[in-house]
Amino acid sequence: MNQNPQRRVATTPAPSASTPGDARKLADNMMDVMSALLGVIERETELVRAGMLREAMALEPQKTDLSRRYVNAVGQLKASQKYLSQTAPELLTTLHRYHDTFRAMLQINLTVLATAHAVSESIIRGVNTEMQQRNIPNTYTAAGRRATPGPRHMTPIAVSRSM
Template identity: 70%
Template sequence: MNQPPSRQPTPATAIPAASTPAEARKLAEELMDVMSALLGIIERETELVRAGKIREAMAFEPQKTEASRRYVGVVSRLKASHPYLAKTSPDLLSTLRRHHETFRAMLQVNLTV
């Protein structure tokens, strides 16, 4: 009797981590860019909601979805890069942490609307 071939779980796709100072800087810039873009979209959306223009605010959904996808990707790479950044660029990591805390606070204010 033949047994079906065993299925090996597919390994998770490795998230590329920064391993050079240039990659660390690029990652930091990407995070800052995507946070700014996402906040800009949400702020415009919030202004429209406050003005009662719900349909116009809903038009931002595709942009917000794409910016959110990019944000999650950059944060995943940042997490994968944390050991390298902690060792080689603690000041950069600290700065990113402060900016991210500000981003989260601003995001919370806008999401409250």
């Protein structure tokens, strides 16, 4: 039996555009959300590149809220895509171009975050290796080779993930 049943979130259907004014509002909302999210992402990228991880982590609530709004705006646009493609194809084209720029900037952010993760992991592994070498006794076998330490000589390193 499943002890922790998954909660299902009730989703409401996204309202679709039925007038040119609605279509314009949806497009403006999408552009505003992407612009705001892009601003936060660019700031996060700058902070991570500068090594200011605490400050970058402080942007998380704002980034989460804007991401939620972005997903909602995409849902609304998907619900209105048929109407938009028939009545305002130039608006849809503009949104696609803007979204391509948004995706490119997001890819830069993801690359910076992945690099920071890889560097920090490398540092932790280096510290662990150094600590393990200090804990390993320098002994030799009868053949004059360095003895391989047993598991009891390996001491795990503990890392606090909270900053």
